[in-house]
Amino acid sequence: MDILEAIAKRKSVRAYLDKPVPADDLEKIIEAGRWAPNAGPFHISVIRNPELRQRINDRTLDAMVNSGIEFLRKRAALPGYQPLYGAPVLILLSAPEEGPYSPVNTSLAAENMLLMATGLGFGSCYLVSPTLALKGESNRSLAEEAGIPDGYGLVCAVIVGYAAAENKFTVGERTRKGSVSYID
Numbered sequence: 001m002d003i004l005e006a007i008a009k010r011k012s013v014r015a016y017l018d019k020p021v022p023a024d025d026l027e028k029i030i031e032a033g034r035w036a037p038n039a040g041p042f043h044i045s046v047i048r049n050p051e052l053r054q055r056i057n058d059r060t061l062d063a064m065v066n067s068g069i070e071f072l073r074k075r076a077a078l079p080g081y082q083p084l085y086g087a088p089v090l091i092l093l094s095a096p097e098e099g100p101y102s103p104v105n106t107s108l109a110a111e112n113m114l115l116m117a118t119g120l121g122f123g124s125c126y127l128v129s130p131t132l133a134l135k136g137e138s139n140r141s142l143a144e145e146a147g148i149p150d151g152y153g154l155v156c157a158v159i160v161g162y163a164a165a166e167n168k169f170t171v172g173e174r175t176r177k178g179s180v181s182y183i184d
């Protein structure tokens with residue numbers, strides 16, 4: 001797949017088959033993340049363990065319900081809504097809590113992974129909702145189980161898997177975002 005095709009084909013997939021991602025494909029996705037532009041440390045936790053994924057999912061859902069944020073409460077109330085959408089792989093990107101470029105470093109790595117996953121034929125989605133379950137002192141022991149180093153905070157996550165036929169919970173049609181000026 002050429003680069004623009006992968007960029008245009010990438011979309012947020014929110015329903016997955018219960019089928020593992022082959023290890024060699026997963027390694028390529030992680031490798032892509034590690035070649036992103038970078039200005040500082042970050043850590044990638046690859047969580048395939050179903051029981052831990054379920055706990056992170058459930059705690060995220062709970063936090064969405066109790067967030068006091070209208071959009072999150074409404075999403076969480078949709079019938080059958082699961083914030084990790086049943087994906088077989090959850091990739092967490094964490095970085096130093098006080099690092100000025102932590103969000104940028106992790107998100108650039110995440111986008112590379114999303115594009116690689118698309119190029120290999122997988123569905124994927126960029127998420128920030130798991131931060132509700134894994135950030136802060138009250139979530140420290142779960143964060144530790146999830147391999148997030150001490151002093152690091154979760155910035156974002158990527159889920160990967162085989163897309164289910166019906167992409168439930170889709171937010172809307174994909175459109176080009178942002179605005180552009182050419183100054184010649």
Ligand SMILES: Cc1cc2nc3c(=O)[nH]c(=O)nc-3n(C[C@H](O)[C@H](O)[C@H](O)COP(=O)(O)O)c2cc1C
Nearest residue numbers: 010011012013014125126127128129130171174175
């Ligand atoms: C900062 C940020 C946070 C996001 N968090 C979530 C999330 O927690 N859950 C989710 O399903 N999608 C999340 N998304 C995905 C967006 O909803 C999605 O990218 C957007 O609707 C455009 O759709 P597309 O990715 O299919 O082009 C997030 C995207 C960004 C940039």
